[in-house]
Each structure stands twice: as C-alpha cells, then as structure tokens.
Amino acid sequence: MAEPLFHRLVLIGIGHIGSSIARALHHAPGTVERLVICDASPAHLARAKELELGDEYVADPAEAVAGADGVILCTPVGSFAAIAEGIAPHLAPGCVLSDVGSTKQSVIRDVGPHVPEGVHFVPAHPLAGTEFSGPDAGLADLFKGRWCLISLPEGADEDAVEKIESLWAALGARTARMTAAHHDRVIAIVSHLPHLIAFTICGTADDLADETREEVLQFAASGFRDFTRIAASDPVMWRDIFINNKDALLEMFARFSEDAQSMARAVRWGDTGYIEDRINRSRKIRKSLIDIKQA
Amino acid sequence: MAEPLFHRLVLIGIGHIGSSIARALHHAPGTVERLVICDASPAHLARAKELELGDEYVADPAEAVAGADGVILCTPVGSFAAIAEGIAPHLAPGCVLSDVGSTKQSVIRDVGPHVPEGVHFVPAHPLAGTEFSGPDAGLADLFKGRWCLISLPEGADEDAVEKIESLWAALGARTARMTAAHHDRVIAIVSHLPHLIAFTICGTADDLADETREEVLQFAASGFRDFTRIAASDPVMWRDIFINNKDALLEMFARFSEDAQSMARAVRWGDTGYIEDRINRSRKIRKSLIDIKQA
Ligand SMILES: NC(=O)c1ccc[n+]([C@@H]2O[C@H](COP(=O)([O-])OP(=O)(O)OC[C@H]3O[C@@H](n4cnc5c(N)ncnc54)[C@H](OP(=O)(O)O)[C@@H]3O)[C@@H](O)[C@H]2O)c1
Ligand SMILES: NC(=O)c1ccc[n+]([C@@H]2O[C@H](COP(=O)([O-])OP(=O)(O)OC[C@H]3O[C@@H](n4cnc5c(N)ncnc54)[C@H](OP(=O)(O)O)[C@@H]3O)[C@@H](O)[C@H]2O)c1
Numbered sequence: 001m002a003e004p005l006f007h008r009l010v011l012i013g014i015g016h017i018g019s020s021i022a023r024a025l026h027h028a029p030g031t032v033e034r035l036v037i038c039d040a041s042p043a044h045l046a047r048a049k050e051l052e053l054g055d056e057y058v059a060d061p062a063e064a065v066a067g068a069d070g071v072i073l074c075t076p077v078g079s080f081a082a083i084a085e086g087i088a089p090h091l092a093p094g095c096v097l098s099d100v101g102s103t104k105q106s107v108i109r110d111v112g113p114h115v116p117e118g119v120h121f122v123p124a125h126p127l128a129g130t131e132f133s134g135p136d137a138g139l140a141d142l143f144k145g146r147w148c149l150i151s152l153p154e155g156a157d158e159d160a161v162e163k164i165e166s167l168w169a170a171l172g173a174r175t176a177r178m179t180a181a182h183h184d185r186v187i188a189i190v191s192h193l194p195h196l197i198a199f200t201i202c203g204t205a206d207d208l209a210d211e212t213r214e215e216v217l218q219f220a221a222s223g224f225r226d227f228t229r230i231a232a233s234d235p236v237m238w239r240d241i242f243i244n245n246k247d248a249l250l251e252m253f254a255r256f257s258e259d260a261q262s263m264a265r266a267v268r269w270g271d272t273g274y275i276e277d278r279i280n281r282s283r284k285i286r287k288s289l290i291d292i293k294q295a
Numbered sequence: 296m297a298e299p300l301f302h303r304l305v306l307i308g309i310g311h312i313g314s315s316i317a318r319a320l321h322h323a324p325g326t327v328e329r330l331v332i333c334d335a336s337p338a339h340l341a342r343a344k345e346l347e348l349g350d351e352y353v354a355d356p357a358e359a360v361a362g363a364d365g366v367i368l369c370t371p372v373g374s375f376a377a378i379a380e381g382i383a384p385h386l387a388p389g390c391v392l393s394d395v396g397s398t399k400q401s402v403i404r405d406v407g408p409h410v411p412e413g414v415h416f417v418p419a420h421p422l423a424g425t426e427f428s429g430p431d432a433g434l435a436d437l438f439k440g441r442w443c444l445i446s447l448p449e450g451a452d453e454d455a456v457e458k459i460e461s462l463w464a465a466l467g468a469r470t471a472r473m474t475a476a477h478h479d480r481v482i483a484i485v486s487h488l489p490h491l492i493a494f495t496i497c498g499t500a501d502d503l504a505d506e507t508r509e510e511v512l513q514f515a516a517s518g519f520r521d522f523t524r525i526a527a528s529d530p531v532m533w534r535d536i537f538i539n540n541k542d543a544l545l546e547m548f549a550r551f552s553e554d555a556q557s558m559a560r561a562v563r564w565g566d567t568g569y570i571e572d573r574i575n576r577s578r579k580i581r582k583s584l585i586d587i588k589q590a
Contacts, residue, residue: 127517128516178510186507186511189499190500190510190517190518191518194519196562197522198518199558201551203554204550208484219442219481220589221423221441221589222485223493223525224485224489225584226522227522229521231581235570239567252499256495256499257556257559260548261552267491272538276530276531279530279534281498282523283527283528285498285512285526286526286527294516294520295523295524
C-alpha cells in the first residue's frame, strides 16, 4: 500500500466544512492514517463521535495537534488567531498547517506570525459549501469537481504545498494557486458581496408593513426566493468573513452601489437605452457561465 | 359537454407566457373553443403555427379580435397602450379583455381609457415565468400551483372577473385579488428589485479587470451564480417593467440601498452586533419560506 499523505491529520472545527472533509476522507481510504477531530463545542464533538467521523476526538486543540503531521483549521476565520497562538508551541517540526477559511489575507495576517520555525503554513479555501452548518451538514461529495484555492505566504515550502494539493485532489477538488490579495478580491465579488446583498434584501423585506411582508413570503417565487437561499447562512461565520475581508468587500460594494444608483437613475428618468444596455450585458455574463458550464 | 369558458380567445403575443397559456390550454380541453394567436413578429407567428399552438394565426391584432369573447395581452407592458388603442374599435360588446403584464397600475392607466363601453377589462398577472423568452420557451405546466394576481379597475364586471379566474384555475393557477397599487409594491420587492440587483451585479463583475472577470466566471458557484439566472431575462420586457413600475421600484430600491449602506458601514466599523443581527433576521425570513413551502 502507498504511504498515506498524513499519518495524523487534525481537523480543528467539525462543522459543515470540517465534517465534509472527514466524510470525503472515508471515501479516499489510505489518504490519512489517523484522523483526529477537535471542536470547542462538546455537543459537536460528541455528535462527530456518534457519526464516527474520525479515529480520535479531542476537545483541547493543543492536545489534539501533538504529534500531528497535518492540521487544518475549520472554524470561523475570526477564531484563527487565538487557535494558532494556542497550538503553536505544540506543533511538531515538519507539520503542515492549513485552513479552509473564506478569507486569505486575514488568515496570513492572523496565523502567519504564530507559525513556529519548521512548521509549514499552507492557507487554502475550498469553494464549496451550502447554507447549512454543524457536523450533521457535512457532505462526502461537497468538494467533488469544485475548486480549492491555495494562497501562499512568502517562502512557502513546495513539498508541503503539494501535500495539501494532493489532499484536496483526494477529496475530489481541483486546486489553483492565487495570491491572497487577488483571492480576496475575486471572492469578494463572487461570494461575499452576494451574501451581503442577500442578507440585506431579506431585512428590507422584513421591515415592510405586516401585510406586505406576508405577501412577500407568499409570492417569493418570483425572484426573491433565489436570493434567500444563501441568506440562511451562519451569522458567526459570515460576521467573521465580512470583518476579515473588509477592504475588498467594501470596494466591491462601492462599485456595485454606484452601478445600482445609475440603474435607478435611468429608471427614474426613463433612460431606456441605458437599461437595455445593462440588461444585455448581464445576459452575456449569464451566457458565459452557461458556456463554461458554471451556470 | 359543458359550455366552454370562451368561444374565441385571442392571445396577443405568443412568447414565453402566451405560448405557455396555449400549451396549458391543450391540457384543459373544452376550456376554449377556438384559440387565436396573434404576434407582431412574423417569425414567432410562423413558429407558433409549426408548434400547432392554436387554431388560427393572425398577424393583425384588429383582425384577430373581431368576434372574440376573450382577449389576453401577452406582450411587454410598454406595448399595451398602442395595442389597446388599435384593437378597441374592433372589440365586440361583452368581450373580456385581460392581460398578463407584470405591472398593474400602468396597465390600468394605459389600457383602461381605451376600453369601449360594454367590454370588460380584467387585469391579471400570473406569478410564473422563467428567464427564457419566445414561443419555444413556453411550458404547459408553468402556471401549475402558482399564483395569478387579479387587480381590478373600478366598476369591474363580476361575471367577467370570475371568467378570468376560472380560466387561470383551468391553467392550474390559484388566483387572488389585490389592488393594483398594492400589487405593484409587493411585486417590486419580490421580483422587480431582485432583477434590478441581478442585472447590476453582473455589470459590476463585467467591469472588473480582465483577469478578475475570468475568475468571476470560473468561481461563480460560490454565490454569484444564484444571482445570474434571473439576469438572463429579456431586455425589452424588463425595460418596460422597470419604467412602468418606477415609483414602487424606486421606493423599494431606496429602502434596500439604505439598508445595504448601513450593513457596509457596520462592516467598515466592525459593528459585529449589527451584522449578526441582520444575518439572524434574514435567516428567519428564509426559514419562514421553508415553513410555508415557498423555498
Ligand atoms: N460554509 C461554507 O459555505 C464555507 C465554504 C468554504 C469555506 N468556509 C470556511 O470554513 C470554515 C468553517 O465553516 P463551516 O461552514 O464549516 O462552519 P460551521 O458549520 O459553523 O462549523 C464550525 C465549527 O467550528 C466550531 N468552532 C467555532 N469556534 C471554535 C474554536 N475557537 N475552536 C474550536 N472549534 C470552534 C464550531 O462550534 P460552534 O458552532 O459551537 O461555535 C463548529 O463546530 C469558516 O472559516 C468558513 O469561512 C465555509
Ligand atoms: N417572463 C416572465 O417571467 C413573465 C412572468 C409574468 C408575466 N410576464 C409578462 O408577460 C408579458 C410577456 O412576457 P414574455 O416573457 O412572454 O415575453 P416574450 O417571450 O418576449 O414574448 C412577447 C411576445 O410578444 C411579441 N410582441 C412584442 N410587441 C408586440 C406588439 N406590439 N404586438 C404584438 N406582439 C408583440 C414579441 O415579439 P418580438 O419578440 O418580435 O418583439 C413576442 O413574441 C410581459 O408583459 C411580461 O411583463 C412575464
């Protein structure tokens, strides 16, 4: 049998993403010899055990990482600095430290300074997920055919990077490398801004007079519904993402806001040419998505 | 056999909605004795004939409506005034004139004044549709289980209203009556504003630097994709809707805009309580949709 990628891999955080990794690993036998699961929530840890997601269940991250050759942070990005600080003294030399956080500059900023000499830090972000959370929400095929972006800090160890790339390949994902700054801008427009808009429009609807609000729900199928799926996502995870990708998110929001104001102005003044032009452009974008089979 | 609802029903406009009505009628035999199809586009008229959507195909609306006891306008709402003016002298007394337009105050404003004495005007709006258009895009079950809203002008004839309600019931839809002003506000937030946002964010993405734009497409699955489906909709139809529901749309946009600015401000200043509160509220809305099976 081939050598496993990791002898002792620790998942810190066994929610939607962590438990999806665990489940996917069950379908990739031999990739990891011993899977250790760690979570701050006793309920989630107990549930992970019930679901038989790993080989070992440890509440304390420092204890969990002892002797590990791989550690993946799968908690909300706002918790990374404290976790990294707590586990740093216990990481063995040669260990690969990675994560699944949705922001990458903040992760390098928060985790980077704590990484001990001889430990290899390989930040990653799988572009997959649903609006659900917790260990029951994991899916074995969540990463199948999806992208995992790798954003390397300076001086990253090539062998460690390839190990993380092989791990994601084993989980069914395709990997691509991208600077953290570029990652944060691209993800701000494809994911963080749509979530901000979705959260907002639900609130706008909720503020309407009672009668109208009821009808908003009743007639949601006319477009509103498409916007609400992602609005069901976890508040802590998204609070952390917004705060930790503030600059890129606010830049994309400012661009969107200017464009939306221009569209509203065209509606007010009956500038039909402008409106048709914008709609034609957005159809083209949709068509491109269909052409590249991403629709 | 029971008396048909209409002896001669004319559909003016045989695009997505018109051809869906025609197809649904094939599954409700006996509802209409003779279905007449009329369209300004010779190509669409020819295609409708090829698809055997009706019993008669007439290019000229004035000619088509002669002797009809039912007429439904299924063209973009911006074309209603001219069509109503053109057909008015040819409408037989007792004829029921209806429409499927997505705005209702503008339809009453544009069509109402042309309706001759003795002709019954019953504005309606089926809340069903996809992003596709044209006679090939029709679906026989498009209206099944969906709502059709009826917004009556003053002094509407009760028998005529019940005929239109029966027609929509035969097509599989549920009907509800609602004032035109209320209709326009509810639909502005559930449909028109989401479309305006979807058209806008596609344009915002399209304006990004080439490299980023390509990646937006490549990684669209992370949320952006959900927003682009409705952005593929027909430019003329949507131009007409925006212009003809300007007041309600701009009011809902202003509310949304204030809420989005507040969210952006909370992100800028790290107001985590505000962000979490908004996300929790939007989850509740999504949950309500799931509870009433509209998600
Ligand atoms: N969901 C997505 O679509 C998606 C996609 C790509 C990447 N990500 C990233 O993946 C990470 C996890 O997201 P998720 O969706 O898996 O969230 P989740 O389902 O809420 O899981 C997070 C888990 O981490 C636990 N946790 C929180 N703080 C902790 C700490 N300080 N120490 C140990 N455990 C802690 C949570 O317990 P409690 O619930 O008790 O706090 C929970 O069990 C986030 O960084 C997110 O940005 C998410
Ligand atoms: N699509 C939806 O989701 C939806 C849902 C509910 C209600 N509606 C309403 O339904 C109506 C039709 O929408 P649709 O989606 O069916 O659009 P569509 O597929 O574009 O069909 C409209 C048809 O009307 C023809 N037409 C345009 N102007 C005309 C005129 N002056 N006289 C005769 N025919 C004319 C068009 O021909 P050309 O293409 O050659 O112009 C086309 O064949 C609109 O008022 C819309 O607001 C749409």
